[in-house]
Amino acid sequence: MSTGIRFDGVTVAYGGNAVLDAFDLTVEPGEVMALLGPSGSGKTTALRAVAGFVRPAAGRVLIGGADVTDVPPHRRGIGMVVQQYALFPHLRVDANVAFGLKARGTPRDETAARVAEALEATGMAGYAKRYPRELSGGQQQRVAIARALAIRPGVLLFDEPLSALDARLRSGMLAELARLHRDLPDVTMLYVTHDQTEALTLADRVAVLDRARLRDCGTPRDLYRRPRTAFTASFVGDANLLPVTVTGRGVRLGDTDLDVPTGDAAAGAPATLCLRPHLVGLGEGPNALRGTVAEVQWRGVTHRLGVDVAGHRVTADVRELRETPAPGSGITLHFAADDAVLLPAGEAGGAAHG
Numbered sequence: 001m002s003t004g005i006r007f008d009g010v011t012v013a014y015g016g017n018a019v020l021d022a023f024d025l026t027v028e029p030g031e032v033m034a035l036l037g038p039s040g041s042g043k044t045t046a047l048r049a050v051a052g053f054v055r056p057a058a059g060r061v062l063i064g065g066a067d068v069t070d071v072p073p074h075r076r077g078i079g080m081v082v083q084q085y086a087l088f089p090h091l092r093v094d095a096n097v098a099f100g101l102k103a104r105g106t107p108r109d110e111t112a113a114r115v116a117e118a119l120e121a122t123g124m125a126g127y128a129k130r131y132p133r134e135l136s137g138g139q140q141q142r143v144a145i146a147r148a149l150a151i152r153p154g155v156l157l158f159d160e161p162l163s164a165l166d167a168r169l170r171s172g173m174l175a176e177l178a179r180l181h182r183d184l185p186d187v188t189m190l191y192v193t194h195d196q197t198e199a200l201t202l203a204d205r206v207a208v209l210d211r212a213r214l215r216d217c218g219t220p221r222d223l224y225r226r227p228r229t230a231f232t233a234s235f236v237g238d239a240n241l242l243p244v245t246v247t248g249r250g251v252r253l254g255d256t257d258l259d260v261p262t263g264d265a266a267a268g269a270p271a272t273l274c275l276r277p278h279l280v281g282l283g284e285g286p287n288a289l290r291g292t293v294a295e296v297q298w299r300g301v302t303h304r305l306g307v308d309v310a311g312h313r314v315t316a317d318v319r320e321l322r323e324t325p326a327p328g329s330g331i332t333l334h335f336a337a338d339d340a341v342l343l344p345a346g347e348a349g350g351a352a353h354g
Helices: 043-051 093-103 108-121 137-150 167-183 196-202 220-225 230-235
Strands: 005-014 017-027 032-036 058-063 078-082 155-159 188-193 205-210 213-218 240-246 251-253 256-258 270-275 289-298 302-309 312-319 330-334 340-344
Touching: 005 043, 017 043, 017 058, 017 213, 032 043, 032 196, 043 058, 043 078, 043 155, 043 188, 078 137, 093 108, 093 137, 108 137, 137 167, 167 196, 188 196, 196 220, 205 220, 205 230, 213 220, 213 230, 230 240, 230 270, 230 340, 240 312, 240 340, 251 270, 289 312, 302 330
Parallel strands: 032 188, 032 205, 078 155, 155 188
Antiparallel strands: 005 017, 005 058, 205 213, 240 251, 240 270, 251 256, 270 340, 289 302, 289 330, 302 312
């Protein structure tokens, strides 16, 4: 039976400083929820609160509808995978996977069956008699996942599980974790990462944290296409965030009037215009932005152009150019009205990062 997670006003503080502040979030049964944010945002603290490694100063943690705030970690029915694998070097793979089962007093025959099942699920069945030192980093992480799965948890916690892997292995493990989610639809997964690609690839929903508080939550597609805050726009994908003033027919950037949806924003109000770099085109078109080339980066399939427009940097990712514009030359960019998102005034004026 699927088991969900609920944070009910959870606050965790160290030395009087809140590292997680009045955190409310519900993870539905069988859902993969990614906690995304910069270092110090509170995402790992939230995970540790579910695991039982930290006790909230206020609020409750519920698993499967039951309050587990005061329940010790080993009685919460969870599995956990961390970034450094935490395998026992003196034990073979099968013994590592069996460790949690033996600690729970699982009968020997059942333990053997569950170990075989977990190793098969993670593609490590052929490595049962090897030691961790005989495995690659990606293989060791699969063993760590198998160990977490062997106890058949209702909730599986991931704490930056791919950060120790190189780019190629990370890509492969992302595919494996996505497959694991499809094969185990009843397991609820809470996945902590600072890597937007991991969050967008794996999660059903993403919770964005910053400075100990929840800033946004939604599907990866919604957060990317229609972010609600400038922080979300800048952290979930790359974004141009430009300070504009709302007019009667759109917005004004410097001396340029732009035709974009403004919703219920009042004329004369300050706002932030969000433009994704890959949606900014080169040349004349609707919503033309004229500026000066500041930098050109070749990125294989695309060129990234940094263009100074009305005192602000606008970044455009365009398909590989046969001839690249020279720094200091004049250039025109454009974008479609439907590709722009108007956000409350706030963090703005910078080029996309990444």
